[in-house]
Amino acid sequence: MSMITPIERDEQLLVVEGLDKSFGPIGACRDVSFELRRGEILGIVGESGSGKTTLLRCISGQLEPTGGQVLFNSRRHGMHDIFALSEQDRRRIAREEWGYVHQNPRDGLRMRVSGGANVAEPLMMNGRRHYGEMREQSLNWFERVELDLGRIDNKPRTFSGGMQQRLQIARNLIHNPSLVFMDEPTGGLDVSVQARLLDLMRVLVREMGLAAIIVTHDIGVARLLADRLLVMKSGFVVEQGLTDQVLDDPQHGYTQLLVSSVLQI
Amino acid sequence: MTMMEDQAAAIRIEAIAKTFTLHNQGSTLVPVFANVSLEVAAGECVVLSGVSGVGKSTMLRAIYGNYVPSDGSVKLFHDGEYVDITNAPPHVVLDIRRRTMGYVSQFLRVIPRIQTLQLVMEPLLENSVDAGEAKDRAEAILAMLNLPKALWGLPPATFSGGEQQRVNIARVMVREYPVLLLDEPTASLDAANRQTVIKLMNAARDRGTAMVGIFHDEAVRNAVATRFFDVTEYRLAA
Numbered sequence: 120m121s122m123i124t125p126i127e128r129d130e131q132l133l134v135v136e137g138l139d140k141s142f143g144p145i146g147a148c149r150d151v152s153f154e155l156r157r158g159e160i161l162g163i164v165g166e167s168g169s170g171k172t173t174l175l176r177c178i179s180g181q182l183e184p185t186g187g188q189v190l191f192n193s194r195r196h197g198m199h200d201i202f203a204l205s206e207q208d209r210r211r212i213a214r215e216e217w218g219y220v221h222q223n224p225r226d227g228l229r230m231r232v233s234g235g236a237n238v239a240e241p242l243m244m245n246g247r248r249h250y251g252e253m254r255e256q257s258l259n260w261f262e263r264v265e266l267d268l269g270r271i272d273n274k275p276r277t278f279s280g281g282m283q284q285r286l287q288i289a290r291n292l293i294h295n296p297s298l299v300f301m302d303e304p305t306g307g308l309d310v311s312v313q314a315r316l317l318d319l320m321r322v323l324v325r326e327m328g329l330a331a332i333i334v335t336h337d338i339g340v341a342r343l344l345a346d347r348l349l350v351m352k353s354g355f356v357v358e359q360g361l362t363d364q365v366l367d368d369p370q371h372g373y374t375q376l377l378v379s380s381v382l383q384i
Numbered sequence: 385m386t387m388m389e390d391q392a393a394a395i396r397i398e399a400i401a402k403t404f405t406l407h408n409q410g411s412t413l414v415p416v417f418a419n420v421s422l423e424v425a426a427g428e429c430v431v432l433s434g435v436s437g438v439g440k441s442t443m444l445r446a447i448y449g450n451y452v453p454s455d456g457s458v459k460l461f462h463d464g465e466y467v468d469i470t471n472a473p474p475h476v477v478l479d480i481r482r483r484t485m486g487y488v489s490q491f492l493r494v495i496p497r498i499q500t501l502q503l504v505m506e507p508l509l510e511n512s513v514d515a516g517e518a519k520d521r522a523e524a525i526l527a528m529l530n531l532p533k534a535l536w537g538l539p540p541a542t543f544s545g546g547e548q549q550r551v552n553i554a555r556v557m558v559r560e561y562p563v564l565l566l567d568e569p570t571a572s573l574d575a576a577n578r579q580t581v582i583k584l585m586n587a588a589r590d591r592g593t594a595m596v597g598i599f600h601d602e603a604v605r606n607a608v609a610t611r612f613f614d615v616t617e618y619r620l621a622a
Contacts, residue, residue: 156475314496321495343495347474361449361474368451372407379408 130156131192132298132330133178138187140170140177147173149354151187155330157297162345162362163334164377170354171334172302178332179219179300180209191216191298214244218291222303224283227290228275234261234286235271241294260289264319281312285319292323299324301333305340317343338381342366350374393423394563394594395447396466400456402442403620415620416442420456422613426562429585429595431609434616440598443615444565446470447596448487449477460484460563482510486561488569492540492548500543501526501536504554511559525554529580545572557584564588566597570604582607 133155140148148170155161163171176182178189180201192198193212201209213219221227228237238260239253247253261268264285275283284304291299304320305313321344324331335341341348341362348365350358350373358371369375401418405411416439424430432440445451447458449469459466462484469477481487486507494503501522508518526536529550535543540551549572556564566585570578578601585608589595599605605612 159475318495318497342493346478361477363450364452364477367445368404370405370452375406376408 131198132157132159133192133332134188134190134198135178136188136190138174138177138189139185140173140182141185146354148177148184151349151354151356153349153356153359155298155332157330158324158328159347160324160331160333160345162341162348163332163351164336164338164341164348165351166336166377169351171336171351174351175300175302175332175334179217180213194297214241215294216297218294218296218299220284220287220291220299220301220304222306224275224280224287227287228283230274230276232274233272234266234275234278237275237286238289238293241290245294256293257289260293263323264289265315281308281316284308284312284316288316288320288323292327292329295327297329299329299331301331303335304333305335305337313340320344338366338378350377392461393425394461395422395424395596396459396461397422397447398457398459400443400446400453400458400470401620402439402446402451403454417615417618418455418620420615420618424563424594424596426592426594427589427610429589429597429608429610431605431612432596432598433605433612433614434619438615438619440615441567444487444567444596444598448485448565449480482507484561485563485565486556486559487565488553488556488567490549490568490571492552494540496541497539499537500531500540500551503540503551504558507555507559521558522554525558526550528584529554530577546574546577549573550577553581553584557588560588560591560593562593564593564595564597566595566599568598568600570599570601578604 131154135154136152138148138151139146151174163174165171173182177184183202188200189202190198191201191212193216196204196208201212219227235254235257238257242253242256258268258271261271266282266285275286278286305316308316317340333344345362348359348362349356350365350371352373358365358369358374365374366378369378398421400420402416404414404416406414420443422430432443434440442451446453453470457468458470459468460480462480467476467480469480501519504522504526505518508521509515531547531550535547540548543551549569553569570581573581582604585595589608597608
């Protein structure tokens, strides 16, 4: 085998093939296929109920698909169907190599422990024990997400919504994942906070060279953050491609409707 | 024609057509043009001509991979080979845009809150130029375009139309792309700044950049064009 092939193969981080997920008679995701490379940001857009979050939960190992495959290129196992691995191995991949940013920071944070402990916890879960080092890294991440260092010992419930979301992002990046899932990360934030968060996510993703999958119903967010888009309707991917191409020259009727429904300022 | 083929073309447009289908308006077809072929060699500046609505911007966008032609191909010389941007995978299109093809659009579209200087440095950083050199080059191009120094540290959202347009031009001209697409880059500029941009475009052309542009201002057009390409001939009746 030549030297080129494994490297090219290595660029693929996630390959989803013919993924189906139904809840009883309801098909939430139907025959979804796509792939993701290292360093790429993929946006998933579509109206409420189109299957975006279900898809994200399936590919992040939280929901077992009814059919199809989710291949992830992990450090330990190489390219492998995550649902063919043991529950333990799958959890380990999630812990070591993934981040998951919830729409509501309360779902992704532990509200009873300090902000600093929230950020350091993923390091502990990955076996780190040196308290001083973890503290230092937490402080470093507080700075990177522009949180006030003086608040590191406060509990997240004393933080504003925007601060909680930045805390959640720090918690999900500190262990140096290769893939981060984000479910409406800027939903529920006011626009000035949202702009700041977008800028921050873009910079972090580029600096760390990680891949991200971002579910959003906000076309503006998708345009600014995502390299590529998947457009979902009724569980199907109706269109996918380069972000600006999908938004500027949509080919499918639903995408045309979606794009033409965006309010102009 | 033979001479043109002898010179390696940077852009090779082969029989492209574009018809928009409006699915939500009873699948109305909006035909724009068909059977457009054009080759652009290094050091050429081809100016697209024709009245408004004839499809000049559509053609430019098809070259950039922003619009999907209904037929034909657009091949770009990238990394030692021709790549058809109309069916290249997204990461290849992004790589072409990062390294080979710059596009000055009419509007600046960027993430709010990022400083102007940072925005102009970005295309260099993406091409692994080190931060110090990127900063020097960004400052040099902003100075050349007469953007007041006081604005460099501010995000361009509150800038005037002409200032935003100069940021837009700086973001592209800060690098030497082998291919440049220009959609009315001088439309909102005053006479002095227009001259600066003409100078920049001519310098790019002279060092071998292949350029395709749309300019409504006749003086600008004549100052930069090496030839004209009339899109009207390929127009489809609506």
